[in-house]
Amino acid sequence: MAERLLLRHRDLPGLGELPGYQAHEGFEGLRKAVMTMTPAQVIDLVKASGLRGRGGAGFPTGVKWSFLSPGVFPRYVVANADESEPGTFKDRELMEHNPFQFLEGVAICAYAAQANLAYVYCRGEFWDLAHRLEENLAEMGRAGFLGARLLGTDYDLDIRVHLGAGAYICGEETALLESLEGRLGQPRLRPPFPAAKGLYGKPTVVNNVETLANLPLILTRGAEWYRGFGTEKSPGTKIFSLSGHVARPGNYELPLGTPFRELIFTYGGGTSSGLKVKAIMPAGASSSILPGTDEVLDTPMDYESVAAAGSALGSASVIVMDESVDLGWVLKKTSEFFNHESCGKCTPCREGTYWMLHAIERLEHNRRSVGDVALLRSVAAGMQGKCLCALGEFSVVPVVTGIDRFQADFRPDGRDEP
Amino acid sequence: MLREKYPQEIERILAIYPPDQRRSAVMPLLYLAQRESGYVTRQAMEEVAGLIGLEPTQVGSLVGFYTLYHDEPGGTYRIQVCTDLPCALRGAEAFAEDLCRNLGIRLGETTADGSVTVEAVMCLAGCDRAPLFQLQTADGIHYHENQTVQSALELIEHLRRDGGRG
Numbered sequence: 001m002a003e004r005l006l007l008r009h010r011d012l013p014g015l016g017e018l019p020g021y022q023a024h025e026g027f028e029g030l031r032k033a034v035m036t037m038t039p040a041q042v043i044d045l046v047k048a049s050g051l052r053g054r055g056g057a058g059f060p061t062g063v064k065w066s067f068l069s070p071g072v073f074p075r076y077v078v079a080n081a082d083e084s085e086p087g088t089f090k091d092r093e094l095m096e097h098n099p100f101q102f103l104e105g106v107a108i109c110a111y112a113a114q115a116n117l118a119y120v121y122c123r124g125e126f127w128d129l130a131h132r133l134e135e136n137l138a139e140m141g142r143a144g145f146l147g148a149r150l151l152g153t154d155y156d157l158d159i160r161v162h163l164g165a166g167a168y169i170c171g172e173e174t175a176l177l178e179s180l181e182g183r184l185g186q187p188r189l190r191p192p193f194p195a196a197k198g199l200y201g202k203p204t205v206v207n208n209v210e211t212l213a214n215l216p217l218i219l220t221r222g223a224e225w226y227r228g229f230g231t232e233k234s235p236g237t238k239i240f241s242l243s244g245h246v247a248r249p250g251n252y253e254l255p256l257g258t259p260f261r262e263l264i265f266t267y268g269g270g271t272s273s274g275l276k277v278k279a280i281m282p283a284g285a286s287s288s289i290l291p292g293t294d295e296v297l298d299t300p301m302d303y304e305s306v307a308a309a310g311s312a313l314g315s316a317s318v319i320v321m322d323e324s325v326d327l328g329w330v331l332k333k334t335s336e337f338f339n340h341e342s343c344g345k346c347t348p349c350r351e352g353t354y355w356m357l358h359a360i361e362r363l364e365h366n367r368r369s370v371g372d373v374a375l376l377r378s379v380a381a382g383m384q385g386k387c388l389c390a391l392g393e394f395s396v397v398p399v400v401t402g403i404d405r406f407q408a409d410f411r412p413d414g415r416d417e418p
Numbered sequence: 419m420l421r422e423k424y425p426q427e428i429e430r431i432l433a434i435y436p437p438d439q440r441r442s443a444v445m446p447l448l449y450l451a452q453r454e455s456g457y458v459t460r461q462a463m464e465e466v467a468g469l470i471g472l473e474p475t476q477v478g479s480l481v482g483f484y485t486l487y488h489d490e491p492g493g494t495y496r497i498q499v500c501t502d503l504p505c506a507l508r509g510a511e512a513f514a515e516d517l518c519r520n521l522g523i524r525l526g527e528t529t530a531d532g533s534v535t536v537e538a539v540m541c542l543a544g545c546d547r548a549p550l551f552q553l554q555t556a557d558g559i560h561y562h563e564n565q566t567v568q569s570a571l572e573l574i575e576h577l578r579r580d581g582g583r584g
Contacts, residue, residue, distance in 0.1 A: 086502040086541040117436075124486045125542055125552055127559035160434050165445055166485030168540065182441035182470070184483045200439055241545065243504035249546035285503055285541075319504050319545075333503040337540055343483075 005229070005237050006213050007253045009097040018139050021100040027145050029219030030107050034153045042112040046215065048223035050235040055080055055171070055208030056283065056314040058234070058303045065112055067195035068203040076199040077110040077118035078206045080176060084123055084168040086337060087284035087317030090239040090251050091209035095122075095129055098213065099136045105212030106159055107145065108219055113205045116156050121176050124165040134161050168341035172389050173206040175343065186345040187389035208315075210239055230256035234302035244320040247272045257305070261297040264320055275322035279406065282306055283314025285334045286394035288401040289327070292320075310401070327402045327409035332360050338395030349392030352383035356399060363410070373403060373410055420465050424450055428469065440470040444480060448487050456496075456556040457488040485539065486554065493528040493535035495577055496554040497570070501538040504545035513549035514538055516567045521574070533578050 004011055014020025021027075033042050047062030068075060079102070083091040094102055103120075110118045122130040137159050140146045148156045167185045169175045174188035177199050198204020214236060218226050227235045234256035240263055243249045247269030254263065260280060264270065271277060277292030282301065288311040290296045299309045306313040321330065339353040356379045363372040380396045387393055403410050421428065427450060435442035447469060451462035458466075458481050460474075467474045481487040499514040514525060518536050521529050528535040544550045547563035551570070562573065576582075 083543045084541055087504045087545055088541075089543040089545055092543045123543070124484070125559055125561075128561070162434070162442075163446060163449065164484070165448070165487055166539075167483065179445070180442060181439070182444040182472075182480075184479060200436065243545035243548075244507045249508075251546070281503075317545075319507070321507060325507070330503065333506055337502055340540055 003229075003237075004253045005217055006094060006101070006210065006239055007098065007251060008101070015101075016097050016099060018100060018136075018143060021098075025217070025220050026100055027104055027216075029216035030104050030111070030145060031151055032219050033108050033111050034151055034155050039112045039114050042108065042219070045223055046112070046218060049218045049226040050223070050233075051211065051214050051218060051226070052234060052236075052303065053208055054210035054214075054238065054315070056085070056286075058313065061207065061211055064195065064207075065109070065205055067193065068113055068205065069196045072203050073114070074117065074202055075113050075115040076202060076204040077106060077113050077115045078173075078176065078180065078199060078204060079106050079118065079120040079212055080171060080173065080206055080208045081120050081122040081126065082164055082171040082176060083126075083209070084171050085284035085286060085315050085317055086334075087243050087281065087319045088241050088315050089243075090241045090315075090317075092126065092129065093251050094209055094213050094239070095126070095133060099133060100140070101216055102209055102213045103133070103136060103140060103159065104145070105215035107140075107150075107157055108215045109205060109207060109212055110157050110159070111155060113203075115205070116158065118157065118159045119180060119199075120159065120161045121170070121180055122161060122163055123170070124163050127163065130161050130163050137161070167343070168337075169343040169389075169391055172391065175389070176206060177204065184343070186343045187391075189388065231300070231302050231304075233304055238301070238316050240301065241315075241317045242268045242320070243317070245271045245273060245275075245277075245322040245325070246320050254301075256302040257300040259298050259300050260318070263301065263318060264297070268320070271320065271322040273322050273324065275324060277320055278323045278325055279321040279327065279330070281311075281319040281321075281398065282316065283312050284317035284319065285337050286314060286390075286397065287311055287319070288397045289330070289405060290401075291405055327406040328360070328364050331399050331402045332357070332364055334398045335360050335395065338391065342391060342395070346388035346392070348383045348386040349388070349395070352379055352387075352392060353395050355379045356383075356395065360399070376403065420447075420451060420462065421469070432469075441472065443470055444472065444477060445484070448477070448481065452487060453557050455491065456494065457491050486559070494533050494555065495574070496535045496537060497551050497574075498537045498539040498542075498554060499549065499551040500540070500542040500544065502541040502545075504541075505548035505550065508545075508548040510549045513565065513567060513570075517570050520567060520571055531578070534574055 009015040051061045052058045170179045170185040175185040179185035194204040230236045240252045252267045280290045281287035335357040339357040342349045342353045344350045359376040431446045447466045451458045463477045464474045467477045501510045549565045550563040
């Protein structure tokens with residue numbers, strides 16, 4: 001196992017407590033930032049590290065920060081802790097077991113963005129976790145890492161926790177901001193992007209939990225050190241959430257570029273049934289589904305290579321399915337999810353997810369029809385590139401790639417429908 | 419009567435957001451409203467609306483949009499089983515059905531004594547510990563992971579006998 005930078009609590013007992021965290025470089029990154037660097041220097045350092053957003057899009061973090069509208073204040077930072085992608089459970093482990101590294105990351109990001117107030121938007125299901133984070137924040141305040149004139153500088157920062165209430169769409173950053181403003185969690189038309197008009201119409205940085213948890217060590221140990229992990233274009237380590245038909249599901253922190261085979265077999269122990277891997281979804285339910293061929297298994301898990309293999313790394317939530325699985329059923333499950341989670345704002349997604357689910361259910365019940373697959377394709381084509389946000393697009397990719405790449409599972413028996 | 423019953427809690431919630439952004443407090447206020455009876459009554463919606471300057475229908479639309487708010491009474495304990503794809507690959511659908519059969523209900527229904535509602539929900543970010551469910555009560559949500567029908571039934575028996583938050 002490579003060195004862990006994020007799931008360090010597995011190697012360092014007591015890291016989840018403030019004294020234990022401080023004993024292992026805790027808050028040295030924040031101290032260095034606020035006491036010796038300007039916000040612009042912090043942004044440059046994060047740019048130099050090559051850190052890319054871990055929420056799914058993989059956009060360079062420092063570049064995202066540099067888009068903040070100059071001279072407009074107040075600014076806000078929002079940590080996206082709305083982890084809801086089926087197959088993803090990494091942010092939860094980070095926040096449960098290494099909370100201070102995450103919260104220090106929020107503070108560093110806030111300093112770089114020149115924000116004096118940051119929110120952690122936690123999905124409502126993380127009720128217990130959110131309450132523990134509030135306690136962690138109170139401890140940080142007592143220790144001088146938060147509040148007015150923190151660490152004796154002239155920088156003020158407060159971090160507060162906001163609890164969502166069950167809506168996958170709130171992981172989309174503009175829907176998250178709407179929700180934080182007390183509205184339905186429905187995405188905004190972009191531009192303007194949150195860096196220009198975000199929370200309460202002010203410049204805002206929204207970053208994923210795992211992204212933020214990378215910051216303390218980047219500050220402490222430097223960009224060159226960080227680039228020693230991963231690949232040139234995808235530096236650093238990544239937490240892969242491994243689930244499905246594997247013997248040892250769980251979170252595995254590995255360098256970006258580790259092949260699927262290593263994750264699934266070396267760490268995950270292969271399929272629990274011993275059957276061959278039939279299909280892999282590398283980005284949770286939102287994945288283009290990959291067949292379990294040798295070529296795919298040998299693909300390095302970095303943003304570029306997985307894209308070249310015909311999918312996307314996304315949040316690196318690797319769902320493994322063995323040969324016992326029927327792709328028709330898989331598509332029914334993903335379509336049920338997206339139909340339930342569509343926010344209803346734009347018509348292609350609201351109607352499309354509904355009809356896609358109905359077409360798949362009909363296909364499941366009625367394998368005779370040549371027309372059902374064509375109908376499904378036509379609904380999918382009616383959505384692709386036409387939805388307001390990525391959710392609609394996500395709902396289509398497993399369906400289209402499932403049908404195309406696993407044709408045997410969708411072969412009609414030749415009779416036409418009545 | 420939230421204002422009379424929880425004045426300090428309401429002040430604490432409002433203080434989380436900038437003074438000119440009271441609307442942001444609607445979500446925590448709805449959790450507070452739900453604390454009484456496990457669902458948000460019409461009266462509570464009106465009261466929450468009044469606290470932050472919204473119309474009751476606006477608050478009602480939020481209750482409808484977010485799955486963790488309820489506008490109808492359910493069981494004292496809502497057992498919300500994740501049956502999404504990764505959990506289903508580990509037997510979550512069969513788990514939910516077996517649990518319901520043992521309780522004499524169908525998925526989505528409440529037991530005759532009004533104590534337990536079993537619901538299927540979307541991903542809970544616990545895919546590696548399926549089958550799992552969250553237990554939603556009037557005052558919180560708690561995870562129960564790596565479950566069997568037996569362990570779930572034992573928990574239910576315990577809750578029915580001794581109460582508590584699970």
